[in-house]
Amino acid sequence: MxxxxxxxxxxxxxxxxxxxxxxxxxxxxxLKYTHPEAEVPYNELESFQDESLNKLLHQIERRHKTPLWPRLAIAASVLIMLSVGIYFLKRDKLSQAPIEVSKINKPFIAPGSNKATITLADGSTIVLNGGKTGQLAKQGKVIINKTSDGQITYVGSKANAPVQQTTYNVATTPRGGQFQFILSDGTKVWLNAASSIKYPVEFTGSERRIELTGEAYFEVAHNAKKPFRVVSNGQLVEVLGTHFNINAYADENEVKTTLLEGSVKIVTGGANFLLKPGQQSQLKNGELNITTADIEEATAWKDGLFHFNDANIEGVMKQLSRWYDVNIRYEGQLKERKFSGEISRNVNATQILDVLTFKKIHYRIDGKTIVIMP
Amino acid sequence: MNHYNLSSDLELVSMLKDGDLTAFTEIHRRYYGVLYSHAYKRLPDSEEVKDILQELFICIWNNRETINIGSNLPAYLYTSVRNRILNIFKHQKIESDYITSFLHFAHQNEPLADEPFRIKELVAIVEAEVSLLPPQMRLIFEMSRNSYLSHQEIADKLNISSLTVRKQINNSLKILRVKLGTHFFMLFF
Incomplete structure (x- = not known):
């Protein structure tokens, strides 16, 4: 042989x-063969697997426009048949009543998507939504890039240009928008809807200071020599390198900082507090309160979910209004009810509102306003 | 929704035949890690291995109604990967090291004549590599082999705390839910 x-x-x-x-x-x-030099990249396996599954689901969804969920489809059709049945049973009684137009031609309110605007130091703006990838702009030594998966990165060029004055950019998401950025120090920022961050294009000084309105999740690149500081609505959060979420919407009555990993220092007018992982601080009327955090609730948005834990209707609707870019109006006397649960942010607003009707809360859509009523 | 990760391979295959995408996802989740590690040890080229697995999985989904997976899902998957790797060897232009190994083997060893025995060996070899996988992947795999173990029993087996087991199971369910987006939309209002 x-x-x-x-x-x-x-x-x-x-x-x-x-x-x-x-x-x-x-x-x-x-059975006996292995390559003598193969070193399996075990620590990358999970990301390979995610990547593979994403590709597969993408490919499958594109090919099948038919329902992917036969069981669910069957369940849904049973429900429809049932309701049609009930409708016909009740039709005789209803036939006198005028048809409610809003029920038949219910407007559909699409969920938010990845969109944001960057305002450069010279006042010009870059609109980010789908489309173009690659270099978007160059400011001093730093190049602003958009990667193929839609992230914005700030990359310092290696060229030895003279150090310039610090220039700032402002990234803003509208209602119904979210975006992910990687700052020039490698820090990742997820910006939720109706939020903005102001940050230097390059962190040249002895600290990395940014300003936040609204909500963002940070994965701060570790740099013990340059603390990362986030200023938001009456508080300053100081970190060296860690994962945390800040919810500082002006229309929420408190600023919530949730720590997942590492440690952060909360500095408010009067006091300092060192947060431990799994803790959340709430700043309300200048007073800082520390509780055990519901991590899932605090960060669900970044994973594409709404997550409510004993929330009241106002709390639920505030989140919906920011993501679906709608206004909320209340009519009539609503009973005090608590909501807990999790739902994808990819569905239409009406799909969520329909669920609320099980809790005896009804709604009407009036242009860009959702009217909530008993 | 929990029941998918407690389903046996056999149940998953039968759900897959009915076009159940979650069953397909679960098969992927269960086997991607072992298949990758097995393939990479024979063919240390990450892109090539990813392509092999991608083609294998898409082929399984597209032909789910007709393919004959039989009663042994792992054997089907491992032999499919084996055949795809041998197919790549066949196309390698330059003199590769596999031939040296093969030559050596052919001169020193007796082939295993019994096919079912060879398959059993293959399954054992692939699954021996599970112990090297990242903890979460290993956990999912081990759980699928021991469907009805309690969290505590799994924890003892893997030498981790039962809290970790619970957390990891929740995490993987959450990831699955996000991936499947609207289709998997769950509420407990």
Missing amino acids: DREYLKDLVERYDSGHVTEDEKALVESWY
Whole structure:
């Protein structure tokens, strides 16, 4: 048996033209074979797997416009048949009543998407939504790039340009928008809807200071020499490198800082507090309160979910209004009710509102306003 | 929604045949890690291995109604990967090291004549590599092999705390939910 024969054997094995003995030989050798230099990249396996599944689901969804969920579809059609049945049963009684137009032609309120605006130091703006990737702008030594997966990155060029005055950019998301940025120090920022951050294009000084309105999740790149400071609505959060979420919407009555990893220092007018992982601070009327955090509730938005834990209707609707870019109006006397649960941010607003009707809360859509009523 | 990760391979295959995408996702979640690590040890080229697995999974989904997976899902997956790797060897232009290994083997060893035995060996070899996977992947795999173990029993087996087990199971469910987006929309209002 020589090399040529074995090569030929592997080829024939693939096409199926082998005897039982030859097949046994190839397969038995395969059992013993490993490449002498193979070093499996175990720590990347999970990301490979995610990447693979994403690609598969993407490919499958594109190919099948039909429901992917036969069971769900069956369940849904049973429900529809039932309601049609009930409708026909009740129709005689209803036939006198005028038809409610809003129920038949219910407007559909699409969820938010990735969109944001960057205002450069010279006042010009870049609108970010889908479309163009690659270099968007260059400011001093720093290039603003948009990667193919839609992130904005700030990359310092290696060129030895003279240090300039610090220039600032402001990234803003509208209602119904969110975006992800990587700052020039490698810090990742997820910006929720109706929010903005102001940050230097390059962190040249002895600190990394940014300003936040609204809500953002940070994964701060570690740099013990340059503390990262976030100024938001009456508080300053100081970190060296860690993961945390700040919810500082002006229309919420408190600023909530939730720590996932590492440690952060909360500095308010009067006091300092060192937050531990799993804790949340609430700043309300200048007073700082520390509780055990519901991490999922605080960061669900970044994973594409609404997550409510004993929220009241106002709390639920505030989140909906920011994501679906709608105003909320209340009519009539609503009973005090608490909501807990999790729902995708990819659905239309009406799909969520329909669920609320099970809790005896009804709604009407009036242009860009959702009217909530008992 | 929890029941998918407690389903046996056999149940998953039957749900897959009915076009159940979650069952397909669960098969992927269960096997991607072992398949990757097995393939990479024979073919240390990450892109090539990813392509092999991508084609294998898309082929399984597209032909879910007709393919004959039989009663042994792992055997089906491992032999499919084996055949795809041998197919790549076949196309390698330059003199590769596999031939040296093969030559050596052919001169020193007796082939295993019994096919079912070779398959059993293959399954054992692939699954011996599970212990090297990242903890979460390993957990999911081990759980699928021991569907009805309690969290505590799994924790003891993997030598981690039962809190970690619970957290990881929740995490993986959450990831699945986000991935599947609207289709998987769950509420407990």
